[in-house]
Amino acid sequence: xxxxxxxxxxxxxxxxxxxxxxxxxxxxxxxxxxxxxxxxxxxxxxxxxxxxxxxxxxxxxxxxxxxxxxxxxxxxxxxxxxxxxxxxxxxxxxxxxxxxxxxxxxxxxxxxxxxxxxxxxxxxxxxxxxxxxxxxxxxxxxxxxxxxxxxxxxxxxxxxxxxxxxxxxxxxxxxxxxxxxxxxxxxxxxxxxxxxxxxxxxxxxxxxxxxxxxxxxxxxxxxxxxxxxxxxxxxxxxxxxxxxxxxxxxxxxxxxxxxxxxxxxxxxxxxxxxxxxxxxxxxxxxxxxxxxxxxxxxxxxxxxxxxxxxxxxxxxxxxxxxxxxxxxxxxxxxxxxxxxxxxxxxxxxxxxxxxxxxxxxxxxxxxxxxxxxxxxxxxxxxxxxxxxxxxxxxxxxxxxxxxxxxxxxxxxxxxxxxxxxxxxxxxxxxxxxxxxxxxxxxxxxxxxxxxxxxxxxxxxxxxxxxxxxxxxxxxxxxxxxxxxxxxxxxxxxxxxxxxxxxxxxxxxxxxxxxxxxxxxxxxxxxxxxxxxxxxxxxxxxxxxxxxxxxxxxxxxxxxxxxxxxxxxxxxxxxxxxxxxxxxxxxxxxxxxxxxxxxxxxxxxx
Amino acid sequence: xxxxxxxxxxxxxxxxxxxxxxxxxxxxxxxxxxxxxxxxxxxxxxxxxxxxxxxxxxxxxxxxxxxxxxxxxxxxxxxxxxxxxxxxxxxxxxxxxxxxxxxxxxxxxxxxxxxxxxxxxxxxxxxxxxxxxxxxxxxxxxxxxxxxxxxxxxxxxxxxxxxxxxxxxxxxxxxxxxxxxxxxxxxxxxxxxxxxxxxxxxxxxxxxxxxxxxxxxxxxxxxxxxxxxxxxxxxxxxxxxxxxxxxxxxxxxxxxxxxxxxxxxxxxxxxxxxxxxxx
Numbered sequence: 045x046x047x048x049x050x051x052x053x054x055x056x057x058x059x060x061x062x063x064x065x066x067x068x069x070x071x072x073x074x075x076x077x078x079x080x081x082x083x084x085x086x087x088x089x090x091x092x093x094x095x096x097x098x099x100x101x102x103x104x105x106x107x108x109x110x111x112x113x114x115x116x117x118x119x120x121x122x123x124x125x126x127x128x129x130x131x132x133x134x135x136x137x138x139x140x141x142x143x144x145x146x147x148x149x150x151x152x153x154x155x156x157x158x159x160x161x162x163x164x165x166x167x168x169x170x171x172x173x174x175x176x177x178x179x180x181x182x183x184x185x186x187x188x189x190x191x192x193x194x195x196x197x198x199x200x201x202x203x204x205x206x207x208x209x210x211x212x213x214x215x216x217x218x219x220x221x222x223x224x225x226x227x228x229x230x231x232x233x234x235x236x237x238x239x240x241x242x243x244x245x246x247x248x249x250x251x252x253x254x255x256x257x258x259x260x261x262x263x264x265x266x267x268x269x270x271x272x273x274x275x276x277x278x279x280x281x282x283x284x285x286x287x288x289x290x291x292x293x294x295x296x297x298x299x300x301x302x303x304x305x306x307x308x309x310x311x312x313x314x315x316x317x318x319x320x321x322x323x324x325x326x327x328x329x330x331x332x333x334x335x336x337x338x339x340x341x342x343x344x345x346x347x348x349x350x351x352x353x354x355x356x357x358x359x360x361x362x363x364x365x366x367x368x369x370x371x372x373x374x375x376x377x378x379x380x381x382x383x384x385x386x387x388x389x390x391x392x393x394x395x396x397x398x399x400x401x402x403x404x405x406x407x408x409x410x411x412x413x414x415x416x417x418x419x420x421x422x423x424x425x426x427x428x429x430x431x432x433x434x435x436x437x438x439x440x441x442x443x444x445x446x447x448x449x450x451x452x453x454x455x456x457x458x459x460x461x462x463x464x465x466x467x468x469x470x471x472x473x474x475x476x477x478x479x480x481x482x483x484x485x486x487x488x489x490x491x492x493x494x495x496x497x498x499x500x501x502x503x504x505x506x507x508x509x510x511x512x513x514x515x516x517x518x519x520x521x522x523x524x525x526x527x528x529x530x531x532x533x534x535x536x537x538x539x540x541x542x543x544x545x546x547x548x549x550x551x552x553x554x555x556x557x558x559x560x561x562x563x564x565x566x567x568x569x570x571x572x573x574x575x576x577x578x579x580x581x582x583x584x585x586x587x588x589x590x591x592x593x594x595x596x597x598x599x600x601x602x603x604x605x606x607x608x609x610x611x612x613x614x615x616x617x618x619x620x621x622x623x624x625x626x627x628x629x630x631x632x633x634x635x636x637x638x639x640x641x642x643x644x645x646x647x648x649x
Numbered sequence: 650x651x652x653x654x655x656x657x658x659x660x661x662x663x664x665x666x667x668x669x670x671x672x673x674x675x676x677x678x679x680x681x682x683x684x685x686x687x688x689x690x691x692x693x694x695x696x697x698x699x700x701x702x703x704x705x706x707x708x709x710x711x712x713x714x715x716x717x718x719x720x721x722x723x724x725x726x727x728x729x730x731x732x733x734x735x736x737x738x739x740x741x742x743x744x745x746x747x748x749x750x751x752x753x754x755x756x757x758x759x760x761x762x763x764x765x766x767x768x769x770x771x772x773x774x775x776x777x778x779x780x781x782x783x784x785x786x787x788x789x790x791x792x793x794x795x796x797x798x799x800x801x802x803x804x805x806x807x808x809x810x811x812x813x814x815x816x817x818x819x820x821x822x823x824x825x826x827x828x829x830x831x832x833x834x835x836x837x838x839x840x841x842x843x844x845x846x847x848x849x850x851x852x853x854x855x856x857x858x859x860x861x862x863x864x865x866x867x868x869x870x871x872x873x874x875x876x877x878x879x880x881x882x883x884x885x886x887x888x889x890x891x892x893x894x895x896x897x898x899x900x901x902x903x904x905x906x907x908x909x910x911x912x913x914x915x916x917x918x919x920x921x922x923x924x925x926x927x928x
Contacts, residue, residue: 374859377861377880378857428875429876454748588877629873630815630842
């Protein structure tokens with residue numbers, strides 16, 4: 045831990061306190077799944093409430109007539125103890141039922157012996173506590189017990205021997221558990237709260253930049269061995285309880301890829317525990333794991349202890365790409381084209397504004413008056429035939445609503461997002477600096493972006509490179525225009541299901557605006573996985589330009605959309621458009637895939 | 650202005666760089682002995698710089714790599730893919746040829762490479778062979794040169810590529826694509842969907858994540874034309890699309906298009922070719 049690299053994160057204390065209250069005390073992430081969530085919450089809250097009883101037992105073990113000042117004399121506390129002993133036992137029972145009867149696949153690869161022993165210990169701790177209270181009551185040593193202890197006391201004789209037996213049995217369980225704890229996944233009772241505190245307070249879509257302007261001994265090119273890990277990354281490993289919620293949410297795992305976010309974190313942790321000097325990839329973590337990731341963030345969203353899996357994966361990729369130059373060969377043309385041509389398909393930059401010519405969209409020249417909104421078109425909507433429709437629709441709608449906007453045309457370059465997510469931080473930073481310089485030169489203040497990936501980079505990541513802009517996604521601006529009556533669409537009866545893009549819904553919490561638009565043009569139907577629980581289209585994390593082994597993610601998602609019975613699948617991302625359109629065609633379904641902006645533009649005509 | 654020019658033997662780009670270098674002043678052309686070793690060769694070139702005002706090479710992979718090493722060694726800035734030098738202002742090509750940038754190049758001597766195919770080639774001149782310095786770093790060097798095996802017509806070099814997409818329907822149905830390719834003396838290609846479905850091997854895939862072709866004619870049958878696919882096919886001189894969907898994106902990139910069912914059209918074309926050839 046001491047050798048780990050520092051994380052460059054702002055103090056942001058109020059937000060961290062709120063995280064502790066919500067995620068730790070309130071168990072918010074755990075309660076995303078009701079039954080396992082309650083199971084854990086009962087045990088956890090029980091642990092908090094029953095904590096003073098450990099001190100009480102230690103005092104009583106030495107002198108059975110001495111009690112903890114004040115609290116030891118409160119009958120309401122005796123009632124609380126009874127209540128939470130029951131709740132903890134219910135929790136343990138539920139846990140055993142989940143693990144032994146339900147056996148959800150999320151536990152695949154977890155250490156189940158460890159879990160069984162821990163559950164046994166927890167049950168032992170609270171059962172002996174209850175018996176101790178009952179025996180003490182029977183011996184006339186404790187008048188402040190709850191009704192359950194009082195009832196149970198009838199089963200004990202009054203001479204007090206049982207009281208001695210159970211107080212020591214209780215302490216034996218407690219101390220034995222404490223001894224076992226540091227070597228088990230149950231260490232999380234000490235580390236989880238710390239990990240939640242350390243978690244990023246910015247939007248989850250922001251990656252932390254590598255700094256290349258520091259002295260050589262502080263330089264970091266991502267992660268090769270455990271000695272390159274950041275403090276948070278080390279802490280992540282020690283916080284993991286192997287609960288598998290991340291694995292359950294992972295689109296790569298769901299489609300039979302090698303990646304399991306859980307096994308990845310366990311692999312990193314095992315390397316740290318072994319103090320291994322070997323590279324993490326190929327030892328703790330199979331190489332293929334890091335390339336399977338679509339950086340959708342479902343794992344991070346699901347994790348009850350705020351583990352940030354994407355950071356590990358991107359750091360491992362950074363080292364592979366920037367130091368070893370080893371990565372899936374098919375991604376090479378994309379990286380080269382981003383670097384040389386300014387867009388991932390190697391199209392001529394001069395053709396970037398071709399889609400806008402007929403519409404008469406203003407193209408900013410150096411020295412021009414800044415528009416109210418700069419429309420950041422992005423490479424996909426500039427060059428891809430299917431995605432272009434969204435740019436055309438958005439531009440038309442902005443014109444209809446009388447919004448003052450302009451585009452950068454050939455001077456807009458790739459934001460660097462695919463290179464960054466692939467691990468090529470150099471190329472990303474070069475583009476970040478260049479684009480920020482162009483935007484500042486044009487005195488741009490507000491940006492509306494068509495692509496959620498551009499949107500995320502502009503809004504969350506360019507701040508690290510001197511670019512602070514007010515950034516909206518086009519669905520946000522269009523929803524505002526509809527709300528203000530500046531656009532008046534006509535809704536019809538066609539059922540539409542909306543697919544949340546990961547980089548909008550999960551990474552940036554943009555969920556309501558696209559839905560407002562869908563509701564304004566048709567009849568919304570929700571898919572099973574939506575909002576922050578959305579399921580990736582398969583293109584994130586540079587996977588738009590990579591080959592997929594096994595079952596395709598886009599087919600899985602397309603099937604879910606078709607199953608809603610909707611005629612139209614609305615999307616808000618050019619990559620989702622292409623991936624899901626492909627996925628739907630594959631099935632032969634007549635479902636239409638279209639950007640929300642296109643549906644809105646059509647409803648105006 | 651005195652210019653030190655790095656020249657590779659039998660290299661047209663080097664002769665183009667020579668034309669450029671001559672326009673700047675007196676040229677001393679040099680090369681280096683022995684197998685290629687970038688750090689060592691750069692040391693030799695930097696050692697021969699003397700009081701040259703500029704060190705120039707062709708903007709080839711090798712030229713750019715060498716000058717990058719020279720730049721690091723001399724701790725001077727370097728401009729790649731330059732088309733003109735006027736005082737200390739260089740004009741250079743950026744973004745795959747879509748942008749010309751003017752930039753000031755400081756540093757002494759000026760280090761630059763010449764953008765390929767922007768100058769006519771000069772007549773060859775005598776070249777001085779430089780010896781490697783005694784302490785040269787040859788840890789990276791060429792050990793062996795292996796030429797690609799040439800079994801059949803490779804997709805990359807084929808003059809005609811006949812390619813099938815989702816519209817073909819099955820791996821068996823590729824027989825009609827293969828037949829047309831054979832009649833045209835070309836290679837068979839396919840789109841990503843086809844490899845994903847397992848109808849063809851990945852080696853047949855045309856596209857950004859497959860092979861980039863440079864054929865005279867590309868026949869795209871039942872391929873909708875995702876941008877990834879077009880990125881691999883754009884090197885073809887002419888694109889003929891056969892597709893039943895008049896809205897298919899590929900039509901935006903195609904020079905010729907036939908709207909219709911490829912299962913009728915492709916066999917008909919093959920039959921016609923046979924008929925014409927036999928008569």
